[in-house]
Amino acid sequence: MPGPVKLAVIPGDGIGPEVVAEAIKVLDAVTAQSATTFEKTWFSLGAARFLETGDVLTDADLASISAHDAILLGAVGGVPGDPRLKDANIERGLLLGLRFALDHYVNLRPTHVYPGVPSPLSNPGDVDFIVVREGTEGPYVGNGGAIRRGTGHEVANEVSVNTAFGVERVVRFAFAQAAQRRNKLTLVHKTNVLTFAGGMWQRIVNEVAAEFHGVSVDYLHVDAATIFLVTDPARFDVIVTDNLFGDILTDLAGAISGGIGLAASGNINPDGAFPSMFEPVHGSAPDIAGQQKADPTAAILSVALLLEHLGLTEEAAAVTSAVTADIAGRSSGARTTSEIGDAIAHALGAH
Numbered sequence: 001m002p003g004p005v006k007l008a009v010i011p012g013d014g015i016g017p018e019v020v021a022e023a024i025k026v027l028d029a030v031t032a033q034s035a036t037t038f039e040k041t042w043f044s045l046g047a048a049r050f051l052e053t054g055d056v057l058t059d060a061d062l063a064s065i066s067a068h069d070a071i072l073l074g075a076v077g078g079v080p081g082d083p084r085l086k087d088a089n090i091e092r093g094l095l096l097g098l099r100f101a102l103d104h105y106v107n108l109r110p111t112h113v114y115p116g117v118p119s120p121l122s123n124p125g126d127v128d129f130i131v132v133r134e135g136t137e138g139p140y141v142g143n144g145g146a147i148r149r150g151t152g153h154e155v156a157n158e159v160s161v162n163t164a165f166g167v168e169r170v171v172r173f174a175f176a177q178a179a180q181r182r183n184k185l186t187l188v189h190k191t192n193v194l195t196f197a198g199g200m201w202q203r204i205v206n207e208v209a210a211e212f213h214g215v216s217v218d219y220l221h222v223d224a225a226t227i228f229l230v231t232d233p234a235r236f237d238v239i240v241t242d243n244l245f246g247d248i249l250t251d252l253a254g255a256i257s258g259g260i261g262l263a264a265s266g267n268i269n270p271d272g273a274f275p276s277m278f279e280p281v282h283g284s285a286p287d288i289a290g291q292q293k294a295d296p297t298a299a300i301l302s303v304a305l306l307l308e309h310l311g312l313t314e315e316a317a318a319v320t321s322a323v324t325a326d327i328a329g330r331s332s333g334a335r336t337t338s339e340i341g342d343a344i345a346h347a348l349g350a351h
């Protein structure tokens with residue numbers, strides 16, 4: 001990449017700034033000797049900014065963020081119960097605002113059990129799958145409304161939007177991933193009751209499968225998928241699913257693979273028309289915010305995904321291997337957020 005990589009950094013709320021500080025520490029360490037340099041722009045967006053200015057994501061924010069090569073985000077969402085944030089909906093306005101505006105139609109969430117990690121599974125070594133979650137459609141588009149609000153006769157709708165265009169592109173991406181991995185794709189949906197959306201997802205999977213002869217295709221209802229994620233996770237290679245099911249399944253995937261503090265993700269625009277955005281799977285964790293208790297590993301592994309996405313494969317591998325070694329050496333003694341970041345950055349040559 002000619003010139004420095006322009007990186008937009010959005011620390012966000014709660015533990016977001018704490019884990020992003022460590023992720024940047026690691027990024028700086030791994031790129032210190034690299035031919036590629038990073039030019040960072042910090043965006044102070046989230047609940048605090050909304051409370052100060054009334055803005056969540058302005059057109060100017062969006063234009064400025066779009067002019068970057070990639071985005072690193074911590075987490076957004078304010079203190080639960082703060083009445084001033086009730087109508088702002090930072091999660092929808094900012095996080096989904098970015099994913100939708102930047103056409104992040106692939107939400108890529110790898111799950112891997114690192115050696116030495118305490119997992120509730122009996123055979124965790126076999127776990128290595130990715131969830132390809134659709135990122136711009138489904139029930140998260142805000143296609144809803146309510147009548148007779150606040151009364152005992154209120155009716156509220158939240159309609160899931162699934163377009164053939166949107167489903168086909170993410171399914172095609174998932175098949176291509178499976179073809180580069182272990183050649184197995186599992187569609188997860190709820191076709192037995194969500195017959196319109198589920199039927200279309202299944203039909204499109206069947207159609208695209210005809211182009212990927214080497215990939216075997218499986219189907220699970222989402223409720224059954226939660227069973228097998230716990231009892232037989234080795235059966236999964238690539239899971240493709242909609243926005244809501246993918247959101248839920250990937251918190252579960254984090255839990256079975258050593259904790260949500262290890263789960264990284266990428267919001268990808270595969271066409272390259274917009275910058276892709278990398279973030280931990282977890283949220284702003286108000287219950288531990290400001291206490292240096294958050295595990296920054298998910299944010300650091302999100303940096304590895306970011307580097308990989310930018311084609312900096314050696315740097316990505318160096319971060320992953322430093323994280324792997326750090327995890328393997330973890331004992332029951334708790335370390336602070338910055339102690340974990342320091343140790344990983346140090347392993348990468350930081351002083």
Ligand SMILES: NC(=O)C1=CN([C@@H]2O[C@H](COP(=O)(O)OP(=O)(O)OC[C@H]3O[C@@H](n4cnc5c(N)ncnc54)[C@H](O)[C@@H]3O)[C@@H](O)[C@H]2O)C=CC1
Binds near residue numbers: 019077279287
């Ligand atoms: N991408 C984002 O910005 C996301 C934002 N959120 C928002 O975050 C806020 C809190 O959401 P929750 O549902 O509580 O989910 P959460 O992921 O923030 O927290 C769930 C549990 O996991 C723990 N946890 C999360 N990250 C951790 C880490 N790095 N290390 C150690 N423990 C960790 C928390 O302490 C909490 O007990 C809400 O406002 C929610 O909407 C939730 C998910 C994603």
Ligand SMILES: CC(C)CC(=O)C(=O)O
Binds near residue numbers: 091092095096247281
């Ligand atoms: C806060 C939600 C909109 C996002 C979420 O939970 C996720 O993407 O995992």
Ligand SMILES: [Mg+2]
Binds near residue numbers: 247248251281
């Ligand atoms: Mg989630």
